[in-house]
Amino acid sequence: MANKAYQRIYTQLEAITKATVSLKAKGVSNDEMATVDGRLAQVVKTKGDLVTLQIFAGTEGIPTNAEVTFLGEPPTLKVSDELAGRFFNAYGQPIDGGPEIEGEKREIGGPSVNPYKRRQPSQLIPTGIAGIDLNNTLVSGQKIPFFADPDQPYNNVMAQVALRADVDKIILGGMGLTNDDYLYFRHEFENAGALGKIISFVNTTEQPPVERLLIPDMALTAAEYFAVDKNEKVLVLLTDMTLYADALSIVSNRMDQIPSKDSMPGSLYSDLAKVYEKAVQLPDGGSITIIAVTTLNDGDITHAIPDNTGYITEGQLFLRADPDSGKVIVDPFRSLSRLKQLVIGKQTREDHNQVMNTGVRLYADAQNAKTKLENGFDLSDYDLRCLDYAKEYATRLLAIDVNIKIDEMLDTAWELFAKYFTKAETGIKQELIDKYWPK
């Protein structure tokens, strides 16, 4: 973003806050990028001649006579096939020591797909994790977050899911990643020999938080290039969206906006939807699937960030530690994939739906038995069998370290049903019992 000769340079700031500066300038357009004392900034407000700029890197040390240059365009990313295998910062500048990207300059945060031009998602994405494939099947074109407490290994699970998924490109949008996690992702991708299909946009905790706001738009602009122009299947990983939302609230606070629930900006729903709704199945075969991470505070999903997210995304994958099996599991009650019905029994075996429902129902019976036990009531024989079943079900199917094919998951479930229950207790349709009940 080099300065052009005819550009006017301003040197008189009227006001400075922690994240913004204001100055008198003319001919400035909304959302336009600028540099202030060499730092990148964006126009967020104009009022008469007074222009307010948001400075991504913060305003520490900015003098009132700082040089301000307007760049005449909104934030952009150069897109081409050269993006593959590269690592970038929030501004789309390489951080891997490689050369600048040559390609077509595209505005980030562009328009939405006409809903009428979308297609219904229909392609299953297998992950090998039974808590996902069996109970909460993912579909390409879906948008779904992991809801997890900060101590859960969500980044590891996400990396695994990404590497096992059958997609053409994986785009990582890292927001507030610790340097360790950033290196972990890099290492995992390299080890898997998958670097060639991975593109990363990373903002680490060492970098200013407001920069994060650019990450999803950068990642999704690259995703749209491959999905729309190249008809590829693209998987976008966004971690951690809670830190993205925190950055939104910092900016809205600096701009004196009235906060709504949990100090979040009133526009939080629209801001998050703008990101997640980029997930799409396109008519020509390309697709963008978004898997995100929303970290929770002590499992609280009523907080504004997970709550608004839940209303936008097509389900959520809830990770929790299970004391009975000693493993981290995908919670079958609080997790949901809204699109699973589009592929279950259609691209998977006919017994999938019934096995899934029965498995979860029996697991729920075990929870009831557990409550009875805690309240000091006697347990029936059925209750005891449920408890044993639950432990094995959690270990062999719900745990995130499982990696098997969907047919194997179904067979394992049948094996557990037969081990602990009678045919009648499962309540499964007779035809399926006849065909799949272990002999």
Add this chain to the structure above:
Amino acid sequence: MKSTGKVTGIVSNLVTVETNGPVSQNELCYVTSGDTKLMAEVIKVNGKYAAIQVFESTRGLKNGNDVEFEGRMLEATLGPGLLSSSYDGLQNDLTTMTGVFLKKGEYTKPLDEKRIWDFTPLAKAGDKVIAADWLGEVKEGWLPHKIMVPFSFKGEYTVKSVVPAGQYTINDTIAVLTDESGEEHIVTMTQKWPVKVAIKGYREKPRPNRIMETGVRVIDTLDPIAEGGTGFIPGPFGCGKTVLQHAIAKQGDAEVIVMAACGERANEVVEIFAEFPELVDPHTGRKLMERTTIVCNTSNMPVAAREASVYTAMTICEYYRAMGLKVLLLADSTSRWAQALREMSNRMEELPGADAFPVDLSATISNFYARAGMVILNNGKTGSVTFIGTVSPAGGNLKEPVTESTKKAARCFYALEQSRADKKRYPAVNPIDSYSKYLEYPEIREYLSEKVGKGWPEKVEKTKNIIRKGKEANDQINILGDDGVPMSYHEIFWKSELVDFIILQQDAFDPIDSLSPMERQEYMLNLVLDICDRDFKFEDYEECRNYFKELINLLKQMNYSEFKSDRFVKYQEELNNILNSNGK
């Protein structure tokens, strides 16, 4: 002479304009930005400065850009061809737009101007007419679509001429009317109406006096909604709001259905696009899409147009109501609209009300709900708009401004509950918290007794009582343990489970169970109540549980069988055998 102006300030989609002439509140204007023109609406005026909300992204807009005011408010275009259409919030036809992405400043015509319609006149020269009177009709699908005297015509007119039956396009003249001063006015098949103003043009708005079947048992049997009534469905995410609304859209006994997808997921609209052209309307045997209009402004489309989308949808409903039709409006979700109002109010730096929503939120919502209703037209025929909206309460907490404001405005309340959804008891409507105020209307009670069955309202109350008593019994069992309560508690609890499994729960994905006409609902409720009236003898609670589980299983099989088919009868016989072996 239209006023013009220049942009003087921009914050997101709120733009300040210095005007050079008169502008009115809610007046439409276009802002020039590069080579596109962006539609916007005046939302506040202060001296010569007007605050406008732009219905598109304002990226690239500059101070000094030109603004042209249109001298009219945001209008819906009304005429034959609205049905089966898919619009955005500003009534642009989404199907005729080019490109995969929505282009800024691309506006498309709502109605096909080349399409030929078979017109039949209903009025003749010399007739005295007023606004909304019928001049003729065309067949839109299988519906008689009336061509009316435009709603904006004031006073009485004399029909000078009406064209003879024949083929015309929407812009052809179909009648000439003379007003009281002798001036002639041309009428075509299309007219425009400002969306934020309710269409009147009817004689009176009586209290609703009959129910509208939705095919959903927990609504029709327990808390029926009146034709021309209002209801709302609040619920946390994942409780099945959208599935329930889609179920109503598929089975509701309405002639026209308008679905407003307001600030929700695009893939949900895609589902409608994919399914509705294939699915059959159970009442007419025609394709569902033929009676459906979709107005969608999904969550990633410009926020300001969200508000417009619900008003556009309501205006289309009122238009069809004026033809004497039974119209159903489904809006998902009104919370997103309220949030859009909040975003604008915030940018205008207004003093906020609760949770930063604008203080007039409650009034805005009630005004909107008040546009629904049954009406008696000038010719004595009736038409109705029934409105069911969903609300997405933050954190699933019903004590938040949008839910509370809507509760004051809507007459039916269908509370979706997380714990029922967790147990997969769908539709997850809580039967105790939900209510229908229409059950208190004497005219509705009379209607139900007459049309559904004698003493029906009393039976409904009795059913609700069984559910309440069952919940109390269950609470006691949970506190004192299975052995700590008398046998009768178990029986009371299992009778309520019977009602729950057979009447309340319904499989929205099963082709037979998903559609339950009133006749069938009456039959099943009588069957269930008959069982609940019996006294049983059980040795212990295990026997009681197993016995009722068996009853539930058989009754469920009946729900899954064609009404009164051989299978259905066979299960009922089995049921009777079991009942005769116990109970008196």
